[in-house]
Amino acid sequence: MSLGQGLTNFLTSDLYGLTAEEYSLGRSNIEIVEAMITAGIKVIQYREKEKKALYMYQECLKIRELTQAAGVTLIVNDHIDLALAVQADGVHIGQEDLPPQIVRQLIGTSMILGLSTHSPAQAEAAVQCGVVDYIGVGPIFATQTKKDVCEPVGLDYLDYVVKNIQLPFVAIGGIKMNNIAEVHRRGAKISALVTEIVSAQNIPEQVAAIRQSIYRSSC
Amino acid sequence: MSLGQGLTNFLTSDLYGLTAEEYSLGRSNIEIVEAMITAGIKVIQYREKEKKALYMYQECLKIRELTQAAGVTLIVNDHIDLALAVQADGVHIGQEDLPPQIVRQLIGTSMILGLSTHSPAQAEAAVQCGVVDYIGVGPIFATQTKKDVCEPVGLDYLDYVVKNIQLPFVAIGGIKMNNIAEVHRRGAKISALVTEIVSAQNIPEQVAAIRQSIYRSSC
Numbered sequence: 519m520s521l522g523q524g525l526t527n528f529l530t531s532d533l534y535g536l537t538a539e540e541y542s543l544g545r546s547n548i549e550i551v552e553a554m555i556t557a558g559i560k561v562i563q564y565r566e567k568e569k570k571a572l573y574m575y576q577e578c579l580k581i582r583e584l585t586q587a588a589g590v591t592l593i594v595n596d597h598i599d600l601a602l603a604v605q606a607d608g609v610h611i612g613q614e615d616l617p618p619q620i621v622r623q624l625i626g627t628s629m630i631l632g633l634s635t636h637s638p639a640q641a642e643a644a645v646q647c648g649v650v651d652y653i654g655v656g657p658i659f660a661t662q663t664k665k666d667v668c669e670p671v672g673l674d675y676l677d678y679v680v681k682n683i684q685l686p687f688v689a690i691g692g693i694k695m696n697n698i699a700e701v702h703r704r705g706a707k708i709s710a711l712v713t714e715i716v717s718a719q720n721i722p723e724q725v726a727a728i729r730q731s732i733y734r735s736s737c
Numbered sequence: 738m739s740l741g742q743g744l745t746n747f748l749t750s751d752l753y754g755l756t757a758e759e760y761s762l763g764r765s766n767i768e769i770v771e772a773m774i775t776a777g778i779k780v781i782q783y784r785e786k787e788k789k790a791l792y793m794y795q796e797c798l799k800i801r802e803l804t805q806a807a808g809v810t811l812i813v814n815d816h817i818d819l820a821l822a823v824q825a826d827g828v829h830i831g832q833e834d835l836p837p838q839i840v841r842q843l844i845g846t847s848m849i850l851g852l853s854t855h856s857p858a859q860a861e862a863a864v865q866c867g868v869v870d871y872i873g874v875g876p877i878f879a880t881q882t883k884k885d886v887c888e889p890v891g892l893d894y895l896d897y898v899v900k901n902i903q904l905p906f907v908a909i910g911g912i913k914m915n916n917i918a919e920v921h922r923r924g925a926k927i928s929a930l931v932t933e934i935v936s937a938q939n940i941p942e943q944v945a946a947i948r949q950s951i952y953r954s955s956c
Contacts, residue, residue, distance in 0.1 A: 571835050572836065575836070613791075
């Protein structure tokens with residue numbers, strides 16, 4: 519997939535899926551990705567903090583095959599070397615990862631670079647550095663999924679980004695069926711949901727219901 | 738430093754230093770590397786498991802400057818992206834990291850690739866894969882430094898490597914002042930010591946004493 523195709527998925531999607539094996543009811547990351555693809559999710563991030571690199575590689579290689587065949591954008595969290603090894607469409611980094619300019623040097627110009635931001639200053643810096651393709655905006659609400667996450671920044675930061683930042687962004691953090699309408703009503707085009715998707719028994723049904731919730735927001 | 742220069746340091750040295758901040762008596766990895774350089778150690782591995790990538794990068798960048806200026810070979814443990822980002826001389830991986838062939842693709846041909854091995858089968862595989870520049874052989878003795886290490890393989894595995902494996906190797910694991918003579922008498926040319934160096938109050942004096950111990954082995 520070219521950079522353009524990978525980004526187009528991002529720019530035209532409503533949902534951004536992430537793996538989170540410990541919340542996946544005993545299913546593997548691979549099974550979850552298969553279900554997300556079936557559900558029509560077009561952007562999937564492989565996020566895995568615990569496993570040894572070899573097992574992440576083996577798993578992510580399979581996920582790369584599945585996403586490639588389905589025309590789904592695959593973003594790898596944190597591990598630049600893993601992203602390069604499996605030829606992912608992009609990488610997603612946080613504020614305490616390698617600096618974006620350095621990551622851009624490592625990945626070249628044909629991979630998407632996403633950066634988590636938690637404040638107006640971080641969003642402005644992401645714009646200024648000139649190498650970031652999209653930002654994460656959050657955590658909008660309280661979340662238990664990430665262990666090293668900061669306090670929720672609330673809807674105010676989302677409003678700031680919608681009004682002031684030109685970069686594409688994904689809203690993330692504590693977004694659920696019952697609050698996603700508000701997030702999209704305020705201007706988010708795409709939202710990342712973790713447990714609300716991976717913890718569902720039937721992921722395609724759950725995703726359809728989440729999409730209904732977004733749709734209701736625009737009525 | 739070219740691949741050749743970096744490897745020459747490896748092939749002509751007796752000691753291989755590693756960082757281990759939690760055993761460094763409150764000194765930073767940077768201070769420890771400075772002391773190792775003063776002590777005349779020519780191969781240093783940056784090993785850091787706990788810190789966020791950004792802080793590893795900032796620290797390792799400084800260590801890269803120090804080692805470069807001193808003509809010391811810098812090897813980065815595990816983190817291929819970090820090694821590339823700081824332009825280290827090489828990377829060192831374990832059996833549960835990205836496969837050596839994949840790592841070689843990521844680092845190109847101008848960086849050293851080291852691989853930990855713990856058995857004759859792993860040493861043979863390292864030779865067969867054709868992309869590894871040196872192997873780690875150990876743990877020779879019991880060690881508490883690494884949390885995810887296997888049981889000591891003892892001197893038998895060292896003897897096997899000396900007799901059967903053509904690749905350069907570094908002996909590692911529980912090597913101390915009082916047993917390094919035996920390791921070198923059996924054919925090791927270079928040994929990696931962690932706590933025995935980083936936990937010394939005066940690292941140059943300690944390294945001189947360790948070298949005396951090796952020297953006594955050849956009498």
